[in-house]
Amino acid sequence: MNMNSMQRPRALLADDEPHLLRVLQDRLLELWPELEIVATVQHGLAAAEQIGLLQPDIAFLDIQMPGLTGLEVAQGIEGATRVVFVTAYDEHALSAFEHEAVDYVLKPLKIERLQLTVDRLRRTLANHSAVAVNASDGNAASIVPLSDATQLAKVLAQLMPRIASPQPTLRHLRASRGSITYVIPVEDILFLQSDEKYTLVRTVEHEYLIRSSIMELASQLDPQCFWQVHRGIIINVDHLLSTRRDDNARLYLQMRGHDGELPVSRAYMHMFKAM
Incomplete structure (x- = not known):
């Protein structure tokens, strides 16, 4: 509080x-x-x-x-x-x-x-x-x-x-890297992460930026594949490699093709109990 x-x-x-x-x-x-x-x-x-x-x-x-x-x-x-x-x-x-x-x-x-x-x-x-x-x-x-x-x-x-009202499911995202705009199939996305006014789109090969907020994207992605795990993070569970808990029982995710770890908020930890 x-x-x-x-x-x-x-x-x-x-x-x-x-x-x-x-x-x-x-x-x-x-x-x-x-x-x-x-x-x-x-x-x-x-x-x-x-x-x-x-x-x-x-x-x-x-x-x-x-x-x-x-x-x-x-x-x-x-x-x-x-x-x-x-x-x-x-x-x-x-x-x-x-x-x-x-x-x-x-x-x-x-x-x-x-x-x-x-x-x-x-x-x-x-x-x-x-x-x-x-x-x-x-x-x-x-x-x-x-x-x-x-x-x-x-x-x-x-x-x-x-x-919850059904929303259209995105198949591709238009995202920028430098001055070039790319069309990215959603199945290639590892995770999405809030970055101030933009959303970071991470694939195995590259990082891109998209102007849509992560909240807007959340309502358009297939919830069977894309799980919100934090207020500012959505993962593609098809690319989830492993999970790790630290000494304070906080949960972190490792995505295939990505070196860093992603934190999971307490409100979403129940989604990983079976893993």
Whole structure:
């Protein structure tokens, strides 16, 4: 958790319906006056960017948004940001979200359900603040329980096939090396990595740059072959050579034809349990 959140919790709201975004903000501030709304966005790509930049304590994510769905945004979250999904899909929400690690609110908003969510978040953030204090005394190794990230990963795995909108699958990428633009078959790609305003495309032979963000590319690549393993890294699992864990249980990947290692975020480590 951010140290600032021990004083005042911070939240980001993402929904492509401006009216609902305003209603959610007003209701949250009514129920939780000390909450600071650090950003409101109407696009999945903007939500992913702002979460990475601002590291809010909480992200309220509409499941259906342009650019990236709320599920895809949640899949790329790093750090301690907790997720609350905003959804009109009651049948999905009731089966997947009834636990403390991931919550939901339904459209149209009901004040009683939102109050329950606020109460849960207050309780959880207070507990994490206590863990942070203990950690400063050497009594705890982690501020954010691993169980939270694991639970979120399980919910996303359950919901992604049912809710996420199908996207066209890229077969080729147009990428630059120097002043020349190349057409690269996606099966030749080892991995993609964020590089400020660009995305680095790595093949066995060369590195290229592409202007599209890694979030935009993630929604267009075949998820069976291209796995997001970090907020800024997507690998082609067909080129995965080996995995390695260090003394702190952090996971690293070795790709065929590439000397360096790629880190795996905690939220994605479950994907490699069978390896």
